[in-house]
Amino acid sequence: MKLFQIALYTSLALCSASAAFAQYGLYGSPEVLQMPQQNSAGQYATPAGYPTTATPMAEQMPGPAYYQPSAAAYQPYQPGAQYQSPQPYLRRPTRLTAARQQGPLQPIPAPPAAPAASVPRPAPVYAPPSVPRGQGMMTQATVARDNYDNGPYRGVLGRFEQAACGEYPNDYGCEDYCGEALFSPWYASVSALVMGRSQGRRLWTSYVDGSVTDQLTNTQFGMQWKWGGEVRFGRRFCRCCVPYALEATYWTTEAFSGHRYTTNPGGYVSTPLIVAPMTFGGVAAQNWFDGAEEHRLWRRNEFHNIEINLIREQLAWAYESSWDIGWSVGIRYFRFEEQLTFGSLCQGYNWGDIGAEAYFSDRISNNLLGVQFGFDAAYNVYNGVRLFITPKVGLYNNYMDQTFRAYTNDGRVGAGPYGSFPVHSTRNCISFLTQIDIGADWQFSRNWSARVGYRVVAVTGMGLADEQFPQYMVDTPEIANIQHYSSLVLHGAFFGVTYNY
Numbered sequence: 001m002k003l004f005q006i007a008l009y010t011s012l013a014l015c016s017a018s019a020a021f022a023q024y025g026l027y028g029s030p031e032v033l034q035m036p037q038q039n040s041a042g043q044y045a046t047p048a049g050y051p052t053t054a055t056p057m058a059e060q061m062p063g064p065a066y067y068q069p070s071a072a073a074y075q076p077y078q079p080g081a082q083y084q085s086p087q088p089y090l091r092r093p094t095r096l097t098a099a100r101q102q103g104p105l106q107p108i109p110a111p112p113a114a115p116a117a118s119v120p121r122p123a124p125v126y127a128p129p130s131v132p133r134g135q136g137m138m139t140q141a142t143v144a145r146d147n148y149d150n151g152p153y154r155g156v157l158g159r160f161e162q163a164a165c166g167e168y169p170n171d172y173g174c175e176d177y178c179g180e181a182l183f184s185p186w187y188a189s190v191s192a193l194v195m196g197r198s199q200g201r202r203l204w205t206s207y208v209d210g211s212v213t214d215q216l217t218n219t220q221f222g223m224q225w226k227w228g229g230e231v232r233f234g235r236r237f238c239r240c241c242v243p244y245a246l247e248a249t250y251w252t253t254e255a256f257s258g259h260r261y262t263t264n265p266g267g268y269v270s271t272p273l274i275v276a277p278m279t280f281g282g283v284a285a286q287n288w289f290d291g292a293e294e295h296r297l298w299r300r301n302e303f304h305n306i307e308i309n310l311i312r313e314q315l316a317w318a319y320e321s322s323w324d325i326g327w328s329v330g331i332r333y334f335r336f337e338e339q340l341t342f343g344s345l346c347q348g349y350n351w352g353d354i355g356a357e358a359y360f361s362d363r364i365s366n367n368l369l370g371v372q373f374g375f376d377a378a379y380n381v382y383n384g385v386r387l388f389i390t391p392k393v394g395l396y397n398n399y400m401d402q403t404f405r406a407y408t409n410d411g412r413v414g415a416g417p418y419g420s421f422p423v424h425s426t427r428n429c430i431s432f433l434t435q436i437d438i439g440a441d442w443q444f445s446r447n448w449s450a451r452v453g454y455r456v457v458a459v460t461g462m463g464l465a466d467e468q469f470p471q472y473m474v475d476t477p478e479i480a481n482i483q484h485y486s487s488l489v490l491h492g493a494f495f496g497v498t499y500n501y
Contacts, residue, residue, distance in 0.1 A: 185236035187245075191496025193228035195253050195455070197301065198489035200466040205342055206295045209268040216269060217262040219297060219340065219466050225492060228253030228303075232498075234311075242312065247330075249307040256301035263294045268347060271295065273360075278474045280358060281412035285473075288358035288408070293345040299465075303490065304335040311376070324378040324386065332394055334368040334433060336488060340465035357409040360473065362402065362465045364482070368431050370396030384444065388453075390437040398431040400463040404479045416474030425480040431461035437494075452495040459488045 199220045208214035234247030262269055270290040278285040289295075309330030341361040349356030372394025378386040406414025406421040414421045439453015467483035 187234055187236070187498060187500045189230075189232040189496055189498040191230040191232075191251075191451070191494050193230055193251060193253060193455070193492060193494045194225055195228060195490050195492030196225040197223070197256060198487075198491075200464045200486060203466045203469055204272050205297060206262040206269045207272060208264050209270045209291050212270075212272065215272075216264070217260060217295060217297065219299070221258055221260045221297065221299075223256045223258035223299065223301070226254035226256055230494065230496065244313070245311040247307075247309050247311055249305070249309070251305050253303055256299070258299050260297045261294060262296070268292060269295050271342075271344070273342075273469065273473055274471060275473045278406065278414050278416045280406075280408050280414055283412075285358065285406075285414060288346050289344045291347050293347055293349065294351075296343045296345075298339075298341040298343070300339045302335070302337040304333075306333045307331070307372075309372075309374075322380045324380070325375065327373070327375045328392070329373050330371070332368070332370065332372050332396070332433070334396070334459070335365065336368075336459070336462065337363070337365040338465045339363040340469075342469075355408060355410040355412075359405070359407055359409075360469070361405045361407075362468045363404075364400060364402040364463050364465055364468060366431075366459075366462050367399040367401070368396035368433060368459070369399070370394050370431075370433075372433070374435075378441065385440065385442050387440050388438070388451075392435045394433050396431045396433055398429050398461055398463075398484070400427045400429070400482050400484060402426070402463065402468060402482050404468060406473065414473075416476065418474060419476040421476070423476050423479045425482055427463070427482040427484065429461050429484045431459060433457065433459045439494075447500045449498045450496070451498070452493075454493050455491065457490040462486045462488045464488070 201219075203219040204215055204217070205219065206215070206217035208216060228251060230249065230251035232247060232249045234245045236243055236245045238244070268291045270292070273289070275285040275289050280288070307330055309328045311326060311328045313324070313326040339361065341359055343357060343359045345351055346356045346358070351357065372392050374390060374392030376388060376390045378388035380386045402423075402425050404421065404423040435455065435457045437453055437455050439451055441449060441451045443449040461484055463482050463484040464486045467486055468479060470478045472478075
């Protein structure tokens with residue numbers, strides 16, 4: 001055990017000694033360097049093996065380079081001038097600074113003197129608006145000018161904005177933006193229409209005499225489409241840099257007309273309408289309508305539409321968009337007049353014979369007057385060409401006026417237990433009218449544009465002539481109670497031109 005302790009202590013002593021030598025650099029240190037000896041003049045002696053004279057280098061190092069600006073590009077220092085662009089606003093501003101050099105900064109030598117007449121004068125610098133593009137009325141004019149040159153219209157703006165706001169403003173003020181116009185704010189449009197109408201209720205008027213289930217004729221017979229026309233004119237004005245237009249519109253078509261003749265070869269025709277106990281001058285009406293030689297139907301329709309609208313254009317193109325979206329509000333007067341006549345020829349007579357013809361005729365007019373609201377959404381697909389959809393919807397008071405007659409061609413009028421004919425009545429109800437125009441618009445010059453499209457007009461709460469024929473023709477109180485639960489749909493194509501003057 002003692003031997004182990006002695007060996008342990010000895011090892012510890014040796015380790016401590018080696019650590020001490022390493023701490024003071026005495027363990028493993030290099031040899032001590034010898035300092036050169038000085039001579040009598042106080043200079044160090046040159047060690048052996050070193051050259052006594054300097055050997056020139058093979059290639060001389062270049063000196064520091066200096067920035068040498070040309071006389072044309074040099075401009076005297078002006079406060080803030082290094083942050084302005086000498087070019088128009090179409091280029092990004094360039095900061096004019098000296099080229100960065102390596103090494104210490106050196107003074108820039110002065111440019112060579114030049115005659116006073118040849119010194120270029122700095123061009124006036126255009127200061128762009130400080131407001132970012134797309135914010136505020138001022139920058140809207142800037143965007144409008146850029147869009148005029150490079151936007152979807154490329155020099156041909158829309159119908160309203162081209163006259164209301166001109167080509168582009170001279171300045172970025174609101175008054176200049178809207179006050180200076182290239183064209184007169186007036187415009188007019190002429191269009192051609194070709195339209196048809198939907199069918200009314202099916203009213204059966206004829207069957208084979210002696211077989212009531214063998215129906216022959218009803219009031220649903222086709223009427224040919226008719227041509228019509230539309231005239232629009234308006235005046236544009238601007239308010240707070242937004243163009244508006246006050247527009248008046250009138251459109252109509254030729255009167256729709258149609259007829260149908262019903263006969264039974266080798267026999268006669270009768271009507272499912274119950275005409276007894278009506279009389280014509282004391283003679284039963286059945287003598288004309290039941291067991292008759294022939295039945296005939298005539299229908300005639302007229303349409304008239306007048307509108308006055310205030311139109312507001314959103315000018316979406318001014319925000320670098322291909323969409324134009326605006327709205328309109330106004331008043332509309334729509335008139336629909338219909339006359340349906342059911343005639344019969346007494347057995348054994350010819351058309352034109354005095355007293356041989358008898359008629360039931362209803363004439364009713366719907367006069368809608370109310371307010372409407374709509375919008376105009378258009379997408380510019382090409383230079384001056386756009387697709388549009390213009391829906392309008394309105395609430396109207398429908399004043400209906402009806403006259404129902406029963407008479408013969410020799411002047412006798414129908415009479416029954418509840419009164420005699422004619423029956424005249426009026427009524428008011430609420431109607432809804434919706435119009436949708438969809439098509440394409442092409443502005444092919446500064447003043448002229450053309451459009452083509454399809455129009456649908458749907459009206460509810462209408463009094464149609466088919467609805468006014470009762471089952472019992474002598475029921476005059478029922479005839480006086482105007483039925484107004486029908487709908488009417490007009491639809492067709494249109495094409496026309498618009499001129500700005």
